[in-house]
Amino acid sequence: MVTSRDVARAAGVSQSTVSYVMSGRRSISEETRRRVLAAIEELTYQPNAGARALASQRTQVIGLVVRFRPGADTTGLLPFIETIAGCARAEDHDVLLVTADEGSEGLTRLAGRALCDAIVMMDIEAADPRIPVAAALRVPVILIGVPDDNAGLHCVDVDFAAAGRLAVGEAAAAGHERIVVIGHAPDVVTRGINFVHRFEEGAAEAARSHGVALEMVSPVEPNRAGAEAAVAEALHRGGPRTGLVVPNSPAVQPVLQALLDRRLVPGRDVTLVGLCTDAVAEASTPAVTNVSLEPRDVSRRAMQILFRLLDRAAEPPAELVELIPPRLTRRETTLPAP
Amino acid sequence: MVTSRDVARAAGVSQSTVSYVMSGRRSISEETRRRVLAAIEELTYQPNAGARALASQRTQVIGLVVRFRPGADTTGLLPFIETIAGCARAEDHDVLLVTADEGSEGLTRLAGRALCDAIVMMDIEAADPRIPVAAALRVPVILIGVPDDNAGLHCVDVDFAAAGRLAVGEAAAAGHERIVVIGHAPDVVTRGINFVHRFEEGAAEAARSHGVALEMVSPVEPNRAGAEAAVAEALHRGGPRTGLVVPNSPAVQPVLQALLDRRLVPGRDVTLVGLCTDAVAEASTPAVTNVSLEPRDVSRRAMQILFRLLDRAAEPPAELVELIPPRLTRRETTLPAP
DNA sequence: CTGTTAGCGCGTTCAG
DNA sequence: CTGAACGCGCTAACAG
Numbered sequence: 001m002v003t004s005r006d007v008a009r010a011a012g013v014s015q016s017t018v019s020y021v022m023s024g025r026r027s028i029s030e031e032t033r034r035r036v037l038a039a040i041e042e043l044t045y046q047p048n049a050g051a052r053a054l055a056s057q058r059t060q061v062i063g064l065v066v067r068f069r070p071g072a073d074t075t076g077l078l079p080f081i082e083t084i085a086g087c088a089r090a091e092d093h094d095v096l097l098v099t100a101d102e103g104s105e106g107l108t109r110l111a112g113r114a115l116c117d118a119i120v121m122m123d124i125e126a127a128d129p130r131i132p133v134a135a136a137l138r139v140p141v142i143l144i145g146v147p148d149d150n151a152g153l154h155c156v157d158v159d160f161a162a163a164g165r166l167a168v169g170e171a172a173a174a175g176h177e178r179i180v181v182i183g184h185a186p187d188v189v190t191r192g193i194n195f196v197h198r199f200e201e202g203a204a205e206a207a208r209s210h211g212v213a214l215e216m217v218s219p220v221e222p223n224r225a226g227a228e229a230a231v232a233e234a235l236h237r238g239g240p241r242t243g244l245v246v247p248n249s250p251a252v253q254p255v256l257q258a259l260l261d262r263r264l265v266p267g268r269d270v271t272l273v274g275l276c277t278d279a280v281a282e283a284s285t286p287a288v289t290n291v292s293l294e295p296r297d298v299s300r301r302a303m304q305i306l307f308r309l310l311d312r313a314a315e316p317p318a319e320l321v322e323l324i325p326p327r328l329t330r331r332e333t334t335l336p337a338p
Numbered sequence: 339m340v341t342s343r344d345v346a347r348a349a350g351v352s353q354s355t356v357s358y359v360m361s362g363r364r365s366i367s368e369e370t371r372r373r374v375l376a377a378i379e380e381l382t383y384q385p386n387a388g389a390r391a392l393a394s395q396r397t398q399v400i401g402l403v404v405r406f407r408p409g410a411d412t413t414g415l416l417p418f419i420e421t422i423a424g425c426a427r428a429e430d431h432d433v434l435l436v437t438a439d440e441g442s443e444g445l446t447r448l449a450g451r452a453l454c455d456a457i458v459m460m461d462i463e464a465a466d467p468r469i470p471v472a473a474a475l476r477v478p479v480i481l482i483g484v485p486d487d488n489a490g491l492h493c494v495d496v497d498f499a500a501a502g503r504l505a506v507g508e509a510a511a512a513g514h515e516r517i518v519v520i521g522h523a524p525d526v527v528t529r530g531i532n533f534v535h536r537f538e539e540g541a542a543e544a545a546r547s548h549g550v551a552l553e554m555v556s557p558v559e560p561n562r563a564g565a566e567a568a569v570a571e572a573l574h575r576g577g578p579r580t581g582l583v584v585p586n587s588p589a590v591q592p593v594l595q596a597l598l599d600r601r602l603v604p605g606r607d608v609t610l611v612g613l614c615t616d617a618v619a620e621a622s623t624p625a626v627t628n629v630s631l632e633p634r635d636v637s638r639r640a641m642q643i644l645f646r647l648l649d650r651a652a653e654p655p656a657e658l659v660e661l662i663p664p665r666l667t668r669r670e671t672t673l674p675a676p
Numbered sequence: 677c678t679g680t681t682a683g684c685g686c687g688t689t690c691a692g
Numbered sequence: 693c694t695g696a697a698c699g700c701g702c703t704a705a706c707a708g
Contacts, residue, residue: 015702019702028678032678046447052702054701055684082406094435094453285562
């Protein structure tokens with residue numbers, strides 16, 4: 001292992017000078033600076049992370065707590081992880097992965113052992129028992145998702161109420177006087193994720209202001225059978241001129257299929273608005289009008305806030321809860337306006 | 339922050355005794371041992387990771403290098419990550435995530451900065467430029483995937499040749515005298531992933547030994563249009579009594595749909611064998627006869643080997659390349675034997 | 677502008 | 693069986 005002392009020797013300076021050249025925390029003459037950098041290059045020196053962490057009290061590591069839901073909608077997880085890792089690297093930080101099945105213990109370990117400088121937590125439940133633990137840690141924490149009580153922690157999430165308003169507004173504008181929301185998956189509902197309720201509130205508000213009837217079929221298993229049953233129920237209740245809103249991303253495709261099976265072509269006979277990523281919306285035939293969740297925007301904003309919290313100079317954002325506005329994209333499953 | 343000195347003071351022993359109680363590297367009287375453990379509990383002491391790494395030259399961290407393929411078959415990635423994280427925690431290690439777009443630089447950083455004790459690399463290409471770099475690192479590396487030249491590194495992967503033999507064998511046993519492989523995705527082919535070739539060799543071998551004709555439609559985009567085109571091509575060439583083998587996991591569902599669109603029911607009119615996880619195979623209607631990739635088994639084995647390499651006492655496995663046998667599960671898309 | 681020095685918290689050798 | 697003392701490699705305060 002090559003140390004900063006080796007570099008110092010090679011450059012004919014003291015070890016601390018090497019340190020200062022790397023950190024730039026004090027001015028160095030151009031001449032010595034070049035010699036040190038040359039020696040670093042020559043010896044391919046890299047600072048020892050443990051020693052640096054011990055001396056500086058900073059690990060340059062972000063802890064990321066993720067839930068690998070068993071068999072469920074894990075597809076949506078990767079864009080988050082990817083974006084978080086990218087943002088971390090952009091600030092010369094690394095990402096330490098902790099699975100949520102460790103529970104609060106994972107959090108106390110991350111902070112207690114000084115494994116990381118800050119923590120990102122995903123999959124926040126309404127009454128998440130980890131929240132009070134997270135709030136008591138000596139490192140900043142940011143939540144992706146909004147619990148009932150954020151205990152003073154910063155949160156970022158999609159504005160699901162706005163998503164509900166957008167989706168129902170789109171169906172109403174297409175002339176539907178009756179709109180059915182084909183609801184979330186059973187595990188999401190039972191786990192008590194807040195966005196279910198927030199979406200429904202937004203949907204209800206839009207229905208009121210547009211003067212249309214709103215019904216709900218929930219929960220819905222995101223598979224063929226579940227979608228088939230839900231569509232049957234929705235059409236039974238509302239008749240063929242019903243507009244459908246599907247806030248359950250993996251159910252979008254099966255619902256589409258169930259409609260086609262009944263010779264109902266979305267965009268010709270019925271309006272279908274999905275709550276899903278643009279990629280999912282574009283992948284199906286016909287392409288689904290969707291309200292996008294923008295996981296990358298959410299993650300990016302979360303990391304921005306996190307690094308702001310890590311920067312002792314910068315002021316942290318005043319608002320604890322930030323809701324990212326979703327975006328509606330009209331594709332082929334919206335009925336032409338009447 | 340509470341240190342081991344604080345614990346020592348509270349327990350009325352020296353700091354080194356605390357260290358020995360924790361590591362168990364020398365015998366401690368039951369009495370002092372209890373006092374120390376009580377103090378640890380009392381103060382909720384946790385060892386500082388940086389200090390420990392510095393003193394012990396071990397970080398208790400596994401570096402994991404993953405590729406987030408843009409938009410492609412990322413679903414399959416999570417079981418790997420999940421299993422690797424789980425295995426690491428079972429040995430009191432954590433996982434540091436590095437994205438493959440950092441290339442070789444990510445590897446040298448992991449090792450050079452002493453960020454981890456060992457590295458797992460996924461998505462290995464046939465002529466992966468990172469292999470020689472990885473082989474020169476001062477930490478053990480295990481590859482999930484097999485490159486053309488492993489440069490002395492341990493590799494674990496599914497036995498894709500066996501998978502090819504199983505899949506074609508199944509279709510042949512169902513009475514098909516003509517079998518078409520609906521091939522891999524374009525990006526997989528162009529990226530030069532070894533398993534494409536290995537699968538095809540196994541398929542060819544089984545075709546020979548069963549005396550059936552084998553053809554290939556490749557590459558195939560894993561979406562509706564790609565599957566439709568591929569099925570058209572396959573049936574055009576081979577006629578309706580063609581058996582289909584789909585080694586491209588995300589294409590299985592679209593191919594199934596394309597067949598149904600033509601009123602060809604797999605299991606009644608034609609045999610369809612997919613190369614995909616059991617979850618994917620069971621999710622579709624009808625459930626697809628599949629050769630399972632068992633990502634969890636592969637990951638688990640990789641971690642076993644990695645910890646063996648980290649254990650200076652243990653002998654590393656003699657075989658550098660380990661191929662995990664896949665498993666065929668007959669479901670509803672196999673024609674009854676003639 | 678640079679060198680010297682004192683820790684950071686823990687693992688481990690050496691005395692006892 | 694236990695304690696004192698040293699050093700891991702680096703940062704940062706202090707001294708010139």
